[in-house]
Amino acid sequence: MPIDPTLEYDDQNIFAKILRKEIPCRQVFEDEWALAFHDINPQAPEHVLAIPKGAYVSWDDFSTTATDAEIAGFVRAVGYVAREMGLVETGYRLLANIGIDSHQEVPHLHVHIFGGKPLGPMLVR
Incomplete structure (x- = not known):
């Protein structure tokens, strides 16, 4: 079910559980x-997922309430992962729903x- 980005953060979501090590993941970084x-x-x-460690529901939530250090750290982490995966030379796609x-x-x-x-066009027309 799609999520309303204005909702309160639910600390029982799967990514919160992964961050608390309650659910395993195949960690990259x-x-x-x-x-x-x-x-x-x-x-x-x-196909890798990158998540900030803070409790943020959406990009709007993150960009308005995270500290400058959290924002810089997350953006740098995404770039680092792409480089370490060897995707910079051939290209890659970032997607945040x-x-x-x-x-x-x-x-x-x-x-x-x-x-x-090759990932093709962004949206099917």
């Missing part, structure tokens, strides 16, 4: 600001990092 791990249902040869119209399914801000093949 972790630092004080972010965690990145392989998607359990990959949509490309390389926010809210009902985009079909956000987990109420924790997350960025999909896709790569490993």
Whole structure:
């Protein structure tokens, strides 16, 4: 079910449980600001999710309430993961689904990092 980005943060969402190590993940990267791990249902040869460690529902929530250090740390983590996955030279796609119209399914801000093949157009026309 798509998520309303104006909702309160639900600390029982799957990503919160992964951050608390209650649910395992195939970790790619972790630092004080972010965690990145392989998607359990990959949509490309390389498909990693990057999440900030703070309790943020959406990009709007994150960009208005996170500290400058959290924002910089998360953005740098996403770039680091793309470089470490070897995606910079051939290209990659970042996707953050926010809210009902985009079909956000987990109420924790997350960025999909896709790569490993030509990804085609962004939206089907």
